[in-house]
Amino acid sequence: MFLTLSADPRSLNSGSGNMGEHVETLVIGAGPAGLSAAHALARAGRTVTVLEAQAYVGGAARTLSFDGFRLDVSGRRLSSADPAIRAFWTALLPDELEIAPGAMRLEGEGRARRGQPGAALGALISAKLRPIASSKTLGEWLTRRFGRRVARRLSAYAEKLWALRPEETPAQPACPSFRSEAGMRPRQGTGQLWKACAEAVAQAGGEIRLERQVDGLRRDWSTGVWTVSTKAPDGGEEIFTADQVISTMPLRELMGALTPTPISLFHACELMYRDQVTVAFTAAPGRRRTPALAEIHGASIKAARARALEGEALALDYYCFEGDALWTADDETLIAQASAEARRLGLVAAGSVRDAQVVRQRKVHPIHDEACDEHLKMIGLDLRLHFAGLHLAGRAGAHGDSAEDQSIRTGLSAAASVLSRVVAPSRIAA
Known part of the structure; x- marks a missing residue:
């Protein structure tokens, strides 16, 4: 097997010549989640192929040079x-990691402030003395943590990030974006880590195929085998079959590519x-x-x-x-x-x-708006009942929270499910 860092048809099985190539696990997407999952599977001796729509690995975590x-x-x-995730980074780049400072805060055209917001000390003390019982929304969480005055200042950033007011944003998925450790x-650059991961996948026997846009997934009810179709670089179609699939493509797009049409497609379209x-x-x-x-x-x-x-x-x-x-x-x-x-x-x-x-x-x-939990609940139920052997990973793939390590965590979790022969999709964390 080989790592593909170009999509030259001469070096790949492409077009109509590849019909029904079988692999134990197909991973859709060569971003942090997909590569983390593929790395774990390849090192465990499983055959794994990663299909990436773009001509590069790393997804949004890539590094561009100008x-x-x-x-x-x-x-x-x-x-x-998570010690396991930190160990994952250091194993890939043992001598190439350096400390990165936490985020600062720019108050528009005013001065910059370092670390966690906390300028309004009186409001913060008041919030601590009279706390909100539980934080259902991001607005309540910000008020509990920083006080009302600072929470109001943070609202503008929250609206830029999610196009929702903090009062409309559930607390749990959003809170990690306001921690500045x-x-x-x-x-x-970050892309160095994911290039190293891709190389490690190849060295362990895995395969990464670039410029493979997945456009259809179907599971055979009688055999449990998945059939995945992709558009190849030359415009032709490639067909792969697999025992299990790990998908990191945006959940809304994945649901639209499944056959038969999922019952919960309406819910997915609302994401x-x-x-x-x-x-x-x-x-x-x-x-x-x-x-x-x-x-x-x-x-x-x-x-x-x-x-x-x-x-x-x-x-x-x-x-x-x-x-x-x-x-x-x-x-x-x-x-x-x-x-x-x-x-x-x-x-x-x-x-x-x-x-x-x-x-x-x-x-x-x-x-994550107020209706997101219900949509994810219905999608998760549909996948568990009708699409066994399909596992979700990645922020967009699992429609997960904003934690810095979310992609890696879900990728490793999906790989663990495959290695444990768990065929039901992992529960979507709303």
Whole structure:
């Protein structure tokens, strides 16, 4: 078996020549969740093939290189309280991890604040003395943790992230986004970790096939075997069969690709995701030094995060819906907007922006509104009853929470289910 880092048809089984290739486990998606699952399975001696729609591994956790700077698309640190996940990172990159500072907070055009919000001490003490009994919404959780005054300031960031007010956002899936602990990062960017993981999968006998867009999944009731169809790089169709499938593709898209049509498809169609647009550029520094990572809480600034890159480069991250005005805007418009906001934040000098790049990434944050729990409950029941041998992993794949280690955790959990011969899908954590 081999690791495919290109999609040259001459080096792959592609087109109509590949009909019904069988593998023990198919993994859909070569992002952190899919690669974590494949790594665990391959090291356990199982045959595993990863199908990735894009021409690269890592998904949103990939690192792009431009003239003068590297850009981690997701901008996320490696942060986890789970010893098994920390051991997973260090085993892959034993000498390449360094400390990454926690997030700072930019109050719009005001000054930056480090660590957890806590400026309104009186409101915070009041919240501690008269706490809300239980935090059902993100707004209640923020008030309990930081006090009402600071919670109101954080609302703007929450709305940028999920397009929902904190009062409309369930607490549990959202809370990890407001914890700013320090973490780790690979010296050459987050993508270094997932390239190393992909290489380890190949060395253990697994296979990764790029530019394989999965467009159909069907389970044979009599044999329990899954048939998965993909579009190959040459435009032809490839068919794979597998005993079990681990899917990291967005849950809404997965449900639409299943045959027969799931009873819960209506519920899946109600699931929503936030997409990300990142504008990165080099520029002369302004009056304020760009933090390594800063959440922008000012409502007058549309960017949600600012990040320092190598040299004099920085990036602004925007969250939107695929197809809306921000997502479809041309690069020149986005660069002009990001440049203007960076100047207002004091991060760059006027007229100094150059070498700008725009990167769009789909489905980076699942949205959890008030109806999401019920939708996920019905989807989970449907999958357990009718689609045995299908396991969900990843943030978008399991429509999970915002914890930094969510993708890896669900990938390892799905692999453990396969190794334990559990055929029912893992319960969706709403």
